[in-house]
Amino acid sequence: xxxxxxxxxxxxxxxxxxxxxxxxxxxxxxxxxxxxxxxxxxxxxxxxxxxxxxxxxxxxxxxxxxxxxxxxxxxxxxxxxxxxxxxxxxxxxxxxxxxxxxxxxxxxxxxxxxxxxxxxxxxxxxxxxxxxxxxxxxxxxxxxxxxxxxxxxxxxxxxxxxxxxxxxxxxxxxxxxxxxxxxxxxxxxxxxxxxxxxxxxxxxxxxxxxxxxxxxxxxxxxxxxxxxxxxxxxxxxxxxx
Amino acid sequence: xxxxxxxxxxxxxxxxxxxxxxxxxxxxxxxxxxxxxxxxxxxxxxxxxxxxxxxxxxxxxxxxxxxxxxxxxxxxxxxxxxxxxxxxxxxxxxxxxxxxxxxxxxxxxxxxxxxxxxxxxxxxxxxxxxxxxxxxxxxxxxxxxxxxxxxxxxxxxxxxxxxxxxxxxxxxxxx
Numbered sequence: 001x002x003x004x005x006x007x008x009x010x011x012x013x014x015x016x017x018x019x020x021x022x023x024x025x026x027x028x029x030x031x032x033x034x035x036x037x038x039x040x041x042x043x044x045x046x047x048x049x050x051x052x053x054x055x056x057x058x059x060x061x062x063x064x065x066x067x068x069x070x071x072x073x074x075x076x077x078x079x080x081x082x083x084x085x086x087x088x089x090x091x092x093x094x095x096x097x098x099x100x101x102x103x104x105x106x107x108x109x110x111x112x113x114x115x116x117x118x119x120x121x122x123x124x125x126x127x128x129x130x131x132x133x134x135x136x137x138x139x140x141x142x143x144x145x146x147x148x149x150x151x152x153x154x155x156x157x158x159x160x161x162x163x164x165x166x167x168x169x170x171x172x173x174x175x176x177x178x179x180x181x182x183x184x185x186x187x188x189x190x191x192x193x194x195x196x197x198x199x200x201x202x203x204x205x206x207x208x209x210x211x212x213x214x215x216x217x218x219x220x221x222x223x224x225x226x227x228x229x230x231x232x233x234x235x236x237x238x239x240x241x
Numbered sequence: 242x243x244x245x246x247x248x249x250x251x252x253x254x255x256x257x258x259x260x261x262x263x264x265x266x267x268x269x270x271x272x273x274x275x276x277x278x279x280x281x282x283x284x285x286x287x288x289x290x291x292x293x294x295x296x297x298x299x300x301x302x303x304x305x306x307x308x309x310x311x312x313x314x315x316x317x318x319x320x321x322x323x324x325x326x327x328x329x330x331x332x333x334x335x336x337x338x339x340x341x342x343x344x345x346x347x348x349x350x351x352x353x354x355x356x357x358x359x360x361x362x363x364x365x366x367x368x369x370x371x372x373x374x375x376x377x378x379x380x381x382x383x384x385x386x387x388x389x390x391x392x393x394x395x396x397x398x399x400x401x402x403x404x405x406x407x408x409x410x411x412x413x414x415x416x
Contacts, residue, residue, distance in 0.1 A: 017375035022268035027261040188324040194389030216389040217320035219327035
């Protein structure tokens with residue numbers, strides 16, 4: 001039998017990592033916060049009217065879902081709804097359904113394209129968007145352009161806040177903006193499967209069959225690689241994160 | 242006293258008393274791991290709360306043949322903490338300042354301050370393994386199951402982490 005020799009570093013590490021006593025009120029605090037967990041966001045998607053052209057999703061608003069006139073756009077509408085439900089349930093961190101912004105004025109389109117670059121779970125200031133499109137003084141115009149976002153959620157205008165850290169407005173209401181933020185805060189982005197040793201972005205078809213007990217969260221593709229996981233070839237997490 | 246497995250069974254049936262017992266049994270250790278991984282007491286409590294809530298929600302689907310209760314708990318907690326670390330490294334390069342209360346710093350005597358700084362130099366996956374290994378004395382096999390990696394990877398990561406720490410601490414004259 002190999003006996004491990006404990007040295008000074010082991011002692012130092014043991015002391016450093018020594019467990020604290022459980023705060024006496026931890027259990028009751030957790031019980032309290034579990035009661036405040038809000039209802040499923042997934043049903044928000046049921047109340048959305050989605051329109052699409054044959055090129056992509058062109059409009060998302062609250063309202064009654066309506067059937068498209070042609071099959072191609074209906075397929076996109078169905079795909080968008082499915083992805084939105086998954087996103088709102090914390091099972092998807094990216095959208096693969098295309099959007100069609102061809103009817104959108106050029107300035108607004110630039111603003112929306114900039115907003116699309118903000119990664120899941122992050123936030124930027126209105127000023128950042130203005131700077132990003134090369135019009136640093138057009139902060140108010142950016143706000144208006146985002147407020148009229150034809151395809152909210154898919155183009156994540158909810159990730160743009162005021163620079164003082166307050167939320168700013170949202171076309172679906174500030175309460176939902178706050179809940180989306182909480183949702184994105186508690187949804188992991190990179191998940192590996194212990195059986196396949198492949199790391200995917202959450203929502204990828206390849207990772208869909210990973211059972212909960214096989215899920216390993218990683219902070220970066222590099223980290224996953226360092227312990228023998230490889231990035232998925234379908235959702236290509238290295239290109240996105 | 243109920244075994245861990247029996248406790249999870251009761252939690253699966255939404256038994257609040259069993260949940261409180263689980264929190265008392267593991268809360269301290271989970272908090273210590275989260276605290277060492279995230280470096281702030283407030284974030285650690287938040288992570289432990291989220292992890293325990295996940296346990297509460299998914300206890301009914303827990304299978305004893307898959308892993309020991311502690312392995313399962315540590316897996317869930319580590320997943321929560323790692324995602325928080327991802328968010329944090331992304332946040333480091335961004336312009337927007339989110340308002341918040343300043344993070345309370347733990348008071349650490351002498352050598353621990355140096356160790357704390359040295360740990361920052363250790364790659365993330367190795368740091369996670371070090372924290373799990375030294376908080377609860379988890380074996381290589383358990384660490385492998387918690388992070389879904391091979392025992393050999395655990396060993397090489399720990400060895401690499403420790404040799405980095407040794408070099409850093411020697412430079413600071415601690416070891």
